[in-house]
Amino acid sequence: RRPRWRERPTPRPGVLAIEAYVPGKSGVPGAGKVYKLSSNETPLGPSPAAVAALRETAGGLALYPDGSSTALRAAIARKFGLDPERIVCGAGSDELLSLLAYAYVGPGDEGIYAEHGFLVYRIAILAAGGTPVVAPERDLTADVDAILAAVTPRTRIVYVANPNNPTGTYLPFPEVRRLHAGLPANVLLVLDGAYAEYVRANDYSAGLDLVLGSENVVMTRTFSKIHGLAALRIGWMVGPAAVVDAVNRIRGPFNLSSAGIAAGAAAIADEAHVAAAAAHNADWLPRLTEAVRGLGLTVTPSVGNFILVHFPDGAGRDAAAADAFLTGRGVITRRVASYGLPNALRVTVGSAEANEAFLAALGDFLRGPAHG
Numbered sequence: 145r146r147p148r149w150r151e152r153p154t155p156r157p158g159v160l161a162i163e164a165y166v167p168g169k170s171g172v173p174g175a176g177k178v179y180k181l182s183s184n185e186t187p188l189g190p191s192p193a194a195v196a197a198l199r200e201t202a203g204g205l206a207l208y209p210d211g212s213s214t215a216l217r218a219a220i221a222r223k224f225g226l227d228p229e230r231i232v233c234g235a236g237s238d239e240l241l242s243l244l245a246y247a248y249v250g251p252g253d254e255g256i257y258a259e260h261g262f263l264v265y266r267i268a269i270l271a272a273g274g275t276p277v278v279a280p281e282r283d284l285t286a287d288v289d290a291i292l293a294a295v296t297p298r299t300r301i302v303y304v305a306n307p308n309n310p311t312g313t314y315l316p317f318p319e320v321r322r323l324h325a326g327l328p329a330n331v332l333l334v335l336d337g338a339y340a341e342y343v344r345a346n347d348y349s350a351g352l353d354l355v356l357g358s359e360n361v362v363m364t365r366t367f368s369k370i371h372g373l374a375a376l377r378i379g380w381m382v383g384p385a386a387v388v389d390a391v392n393r394i395r396g397p398f399n400l401s402s403a404g405i406a407a408g409a410a411a412i413a414d415e416a417h418v419a420a421a422a423a424h425n426a427d428w429l430p431r432l433t434e435a436v437r438g439l440g441l442t443v444t445p446s447v448g449n450f451i452l453v454h455f456p457d458g459a460g461r462d463a464a465a466a467d468a469f470l471t472g473r474g475v476i477t478r479r480v481a482s483y484g485l486p487n488a489l490r491v492t493v494g495s496a497e498a499n500e501a502f503l504a505a506l507g508d509f510l511r512g513p514a515h516g
């Protein structure tokens with residue numbers, strides 16, 4: 145046995161199995177104008193009302209924030225017709241996704257997510273000590289039958305991003321209902337609606353009715369996407385009283401900043417700003433999709449604020465070569481090899497100027513000499 149002084153602290157099992165989340169690139173050294181289309185941020189920026197509310201908090205930085213995020217929960221409750229007691233705010237919805245795993249998953253327990261589902265779910269399950277279980281997808285879309293087939297007596301939580309990142313695909317609400325109906329009552333279903341505001345499909349619902357009518361469904365939402373407040377880290381969830389109680393027991397007592405509380409409350413009240421961002425996306429999403437298809441590439445049909453573009457294998461025109469070429473032109477997109485999609489790029493719907501720059505650079509890449 146080694147002497148004691150040579151020992152060192154060892155993380156719990158599972159922690160070292162985590163591959164740390166790698167965010168989209170945010171800059172290009174030495175490039176001129178840069179178009180960042182790698183993190184699904186809104187080209188419209190935040191509501192001016194949110195920025196003004198943020199500035200007003202500057203005078204109170206020495207004081208702890210309201211640990212219950214009362215003003216923000218009230219603003220969310222007003223907008224969605226909810227009881228504020230059923231809402232918990234988080235430092236981004238990522239924090240809530242993790243807290244749900246910490247509260248409901250432990251060693252020996254399983255958490256399910258779909259094959260190309262958002263990677264934070266895997267990290268949350270492993271960090272809680274649980275075992276991640278991956279359900280295969282069909283057509284890059286979560287498959288309700290496959291998820292239900294993956295359920296065992298050890299299943300504690302199922303995460304579904306609807307629509308999903310990075311695929312942009314979604315489950316129609318009848319399918320979400322069928323998933324819920326097939327789950328044992330002791331399994332928590334987490335519906336991650338990070339892109340809900342962008343969806344125009346008639347058969348889509350973020351799932352609020354399901355949350356309010358059951359004891360085992362939670363919906364998470366974020367201020368990072370359509371509200372343009374990613375830097376402030378603001379998210380929220382609505383769920384059954386017992387789940388809200390559990391999360392409130394384990395969350396940090398001051399998990400949101402005063403700035404986040406104030407800016408979030410102002411942002412959710414600015415419905416015109418949200419509508420403008422949704423309209424910009426509804427205009428550009430089909431245009432971008434069709435234009436890329438016109439260049440001969442496959443694009444997965446998306447209902448979010450991004451598209452998944454598939455490249456031909458090899459011949460110097462694959463996703464890695466495209467990524468390098470686009471980066472050289474100041475257009476930053478997201479490689480998604482870590483999602484099991486080695487030959488695709490995820491591209492955010494940006495400003496008109498950014499979208500045009502992307503399309504021009506992509507056309508040059510495909511027409512030019514083969515790379516790599």
Ligand SMILES: *Cc1c(COP(=O)(O)O)cnc(C)c1O
Nearest residue numbers: 236237238262305309338366368
């Ligand atoms: C961006 C994103 C989130 C939001 O994360 P925040 O922590 O709120 O910034 C959540 N889920 C999915 C699927 C996302 O793509």
